Amino acid sequence: MKNVRVGMIGTGWISEVHARAFHTIPGVELVCQHSLDPIRGKMFHDQYGVAEFHDAFEPMLNRKDVDVFTVALPNWLHFPFAKQVLAAGKHVIVEKPLCLRLEEADELLDLAKKNGLVIGYAEELCYVPKYTHVKRVADAGGLGQVFLARQHEKHGGPYSPWFFQAKEAGGGILMDMGCHAIECCRWILGKPAVKSVYCQADLFAYKQITKLDDHIMMIIEFTTGQVAEIESSWTLRGGMTSWVEIQGTEGVAYAELLQNGNGVRIFSENGYTLNDFVEGNTKGWHYPDVEWLWINGYPQEMQDFITCIREGGTPVESGADGRAVLEIMIAGYLSAATGRKVEFPFRDPGGYQVPVDLWLKARGE
CATH class of the missing domain: 3.30.360.10 (Dihydrodipicolinate Reductase; domain 2)
Structure with a gap:
């Protein structure tokens, strides 16, 4: 089975969800991440094992050890980053919405078709x-x-x-x-x-x-x-x-x-932190939703994208969608x-x- 090497663009909440989902898929490596926030970048390294942090995008884009990039940024940045990724010959997973104008969407679809690349449209529902x-x-x-x-x-x-x-x-x-x-x-x-x-x-x-x-x-x-x-x-x-x-x-x-709910109840006097699980306040009684990631479809979504990158084919949710x-x-x-x-x-x-x-x-x- 071919390892798929992922570069992550963005360090917001949805990037954390993506990182957790990728960790459920055998043979996926989180090799690098781009953000303007080095503190968040260090957190992703510590909690999710992202190997390297880049505060500039171009050096990361030119890396030969990345197969696919995730674009998880404010909506108006989806198109320019996805365009650069596809033009560089890399697959891309783009958070919803794909972009903000139809001509932008058409340009992304044309680039993917020309270069034989997958656009995964991240619609988890x-x-x-x-x-x-x-x-x-x-x-x-x-x-x-x-x-x-x-x-x-x-x-x-x-x-x-x-x-x-x-x-x-x-x-x-x-x-x-x-x-x-x-x-x-x-x-x-x-x-x-x-x-x-x-x-x-x-x-x-x-x-x-x-x-x-x-x-x-x-x-x-x-x-x-x-x-x-x-x-x-x-x-x-x-x-x-x-x-x-x-x-x-x-x-x-x-x-x-x-x-x-999933039936989990925990009481902790001092609270705790789990590197691979994001919760709110863990002091006192709380009810962690340990199945949240799976229930919301994120691992299944990323598995579909990774399978199409490995084997070819069109994901359930593609750029055309x-x-x-x-x-x-x-x-x-x-x-x-x-x-x-x-x-x-x-x-x-x-x-x-x-x-x-x-x-x-x-x-x-």
Whole structure:
């Protein structure tokens, strides 16, 4: 089995998740990491065994001992870093969203095709065991003819200030969590062609700190006659919810990602630290979610990407899927701006720097 050598770009929370996921896959080496934060770089070396830290990207890009790079940065940096990686002849795994403009997505896809490289689009919901199970049931005919997929995901808001900035994020909740719901439903339904998109976007809870959307609802019609219904929100107080519903002519399936704990309870007077497991406060009673990584699909996602790099083939979630999701999100902002359904094939209206500009302009922002 060929070892796959990984270079990591970024040292934020999602990079920690990636590192933990890679550690579950035999024959994967974390050889180097790029970040502007040397303190975080040292932490990745100590906790996750990343061999070398680079505060400049070019020397790391030119290393011959790296097969694939992960791009886990604020949204606006996905395209320039992914482009450099593909141009250098390396495979790339890009966090969602793939990029912020369709012409950028097309350039990445062309580069990958020209150089025979894999783009792994890091959409973990399509690898979640609960969701893959209900999809298998639907695919096996257990629900009859499937006509509706729903995905709702809501929590109290993002963990980093850049999510509230249009230039860095490209949009609000639609770009952050709506992309999860869109692709989850596309995948469940077999990735059919889109017929139309209707979206309502609002700003309810974060008016004091941002102009971006914090709540969206979307209806996607497909040429197959199937429908996806989506709700994504930063406005939920009291925790997080994420669930899928699949309806067919002969049945229905529900899957709630975060329901039911794993039964682990620990009391510690002084607290503790585990290098390969991230927790909050470990003093007193606490309930570590030891299955969190697997339940959320991250090891399965990275295994798929690594297998395709080793053996060839296209991952379940590829660059083409990232482009399809981006197109729907842009159509969503256009729909929210006009109050009308946007018909496909989609014609990009242009006149924006990032997708949310379409909606902000209609609001006079």
